[in-house]
Amino acid sequence: MTRVGVARPDAIRRHNLGLLLTQVHRDGEITRAQLTRRLHLSRSTIGALVADLTELGLVDERVPSGGKRAGRPSHVVGPRADGPYAIAVDVDITHVTSAAIGIGGEVLARHVVATANGPRRPRQAAALVDEAVRELSKRVDPGARPVGIGVSVPGTVSRRTGTVEFAPNLEWRHEAFGEMLAEVVPPELPVYVGNDADLAVLAEHLRGNARDCDDVVYLMGRIGVGAGIIVNGRPLRGHDGHAGEVGHNVVDASGPQCHCGKRGCVETYIGENALLALAGRNVLPTQESIAAVFADASAGDEAAASAVRTVADALGRTVASLVNVLNPERVLLGGSLAGVLEFARDEIVRSVDRFGMGASRHSVQLCTPDLGDDSPLLGAAELAFADLLTDPVGTR
Ligand SMILES: [Zn+2]
Structure with a gap:
């Protein structure tokens, strides 16, 4: 007879090591006392688990100096400087940003390649990722x-x-x-690929502006527009994993041509190309050209200000649709949409009020992401860290 479902002591230990490492990963540094409270384990068990993770080369402990409180200070557990790191890559249209990211979410090294109109062929993008792996390995601790x-x-x-x-x-x-990617990078490195908005919301939920929020939408505005959605604390992916393509919902079938082949998609009203066109600027959407629209709008340039307000109105309608369907607690507006929120919050709120339904529209909070443009990058690192955090022993 085969016995199933019984966790052996070693399996329990490995499971607990994963839980503890996940806490360190989420907070960067955390005291033993906090770990004891959060994991509901005894002080001696926490001490033994920390010793195991230290021996595995994953964490370090230090005793904080100073402090006014009497008694023995609790040891602080944090990621090791030469511990493992994830290679995270954000393939955007105009640049490929890569980073070595340590346990705790710290960006240890960064490598950016401008690609002008985009790495048109995926093999070119794969070659850039391979280059980044080698470049980043030279810049992190030699033991990592x-x-x-x-x-x-x-x-x-x-x-x-x-x-x-x-x-x-x-x-x-x-x-x-x-x-x-798997063909060009070193064979021992597993490769994971995800959607930018899905990864951005993952990072913000873990350690950004949706940390304590279980119903959140991250609306990403770059050249394209998409949503990463978390419902009841879990990512909403859909049947094939393709949920969240808000940018290609058609608002007006006779509207502007979209890159997806349809006309009048949301993206053609609130994406970066729309913002530049409304501001009368015949330039490529880059970080600089988009930042210039917001700077000029703030400095009193009427064409720029009017463009941002027009985008804000359409953005409010998009947010209202999301609010009607999902009733999120918070909507994070990232990329260029963060700039729209900062300059024209009133226009967005007015539009959400006009087109949103009932109580949901009053309770929703509109915020910018805490992690800025790094949200997709930090989310991509989570894909690479997942196995280690599940079983810190097995992935050594
Ligand atoms: Zn489209």
């Missing part, structure tokens, strides 16, 4: 080892295979990007 590679792309992704089904602004369709 990478655990895997997480890649964020502005498109729909089949998470299991890493195939990019459709990234309209990169003009990628059914590209086996995960396989291409």
